[in-house]
Amino acid sequence: MLCAPAVVLALLAPGCGGDDDGGSGGGEEIAQKTNFPSASGKTLAQLRKGLGAGPVLAPTVSILNPGENRYGFALFDRARKQLSADEAALYIAPSGGGPAAGPYYASAESLTVAAPYQSQTVQNDPDTARSIYVARVPLKKAGNYEVMGVVKRDGRLIATDPHPAQVTEDDPVPAVGERAPRIDTPTVESVGGDAKKIDTRVPPGTMHEDNLAEVVGKRPVLLLFATPALCQSRVCGPVVDIAEQTKATHKGDTAFIHMEIYNENELEKGFRPQVAAYKLPTEPWAFAIDRNGKVAARIEGAYSGHELDEAVKAAEEAK
Secondary structure: OOOOOHHHHHHHOOOOOOOOOOOOOOOEEOOOHHHOOOOOOOOHHHHHOOOEEOOEEEEOOOOEOOEEEEEEEEEEOOOOOEEOOOEEEEEEEEOOOOOOEEEEEOEEEEOOOOHHHOOHHHHOOOOOOOEEEEEEEEEOOOEEEEEEEEEEEOOEEEEOOOEEEEEOOOOOOOOOOOEOOOOOOOOOHHHOOOHHHOOOOOOOOOOOOOOHHHHEOOEOEEEEEOOOOOOOOOOHHHHHHHHHHHHHHOOOOOEEEEEOOEHHHOHHHOEOHHHHHOOOOOOOEEEEEOOOOEEEEEEEOOOOHHHHHHHHHHHHHOO
16 A cells, blocks of 8 residues: 555554645755764764654655655654754664764755645644655665654754665656656546546645646646545645645746545545556655656655745756
8 A cells, every 4th residue: 555654654643545834935954063963984873872862753755766865854752743943963874883974954844835725634634744854865875774863952962763764776756857657637627527536635726727648748747646635644735735835826837737646536446547657655746847748856755835846946947
């Protein structure tokens, strides 16, 4: 079954299935170099010595490749309350105790939107995610690694338990620079005007006007795979709302397309063929596709309005 990354799922909801003013400004880099020790070739265990026991690190990504990676994550205290205002950084090391690298400083990214774009799906869910952290982490080669978060809270540094991470060159999901699979995506017209058949958001969104197969290679496209009502990681509702806000305030000619995950919006009926065509191991995923039909940017998991704006810009400015 398609799932959100395991730790986020375990913290926010049992099983798999389907904090700010609501603006879409840039993320605030809240970790400062002076606040975190240099790895200096130490192991993660050595770095943890002298640090207090910290929150739980919950990645929002599952696919990591050699090179620079966007590593989205959330932090939760032991009572499962999400943290969002603490300075944070990441350290990474090969599994088994090799030398660590870092710190890689995190920025806080909001998942909230202005009131006109907030769905009832999100508004009525007290457990919905409101923010994430994002760090840029360079990974030299494929292999098994561990990621540790260090947080400055109440004037002291505390550390998460290391979380496993697999870096692989065998990435089945369409990558930046590759041609996006040309798939038919349902539209309101194709379902006789009943948007509820192709959208679990309440109310249904506006991103069902274009069929990807008819616009890809002609216009930039933002293609979003997500299921607001069935995504129990509690991030699909917010990212669809963010895409709705971006679409409403965007001035370019990008086509915005929201693609649901499950046939007839029922878990028991399996994945829609469009999901299989993109070989998605998790959801949500956003793909910004340029006018030539190639992926210009992709984002796994939760993202902010700022991040989505940058992805759309990459697609529109691609040559």
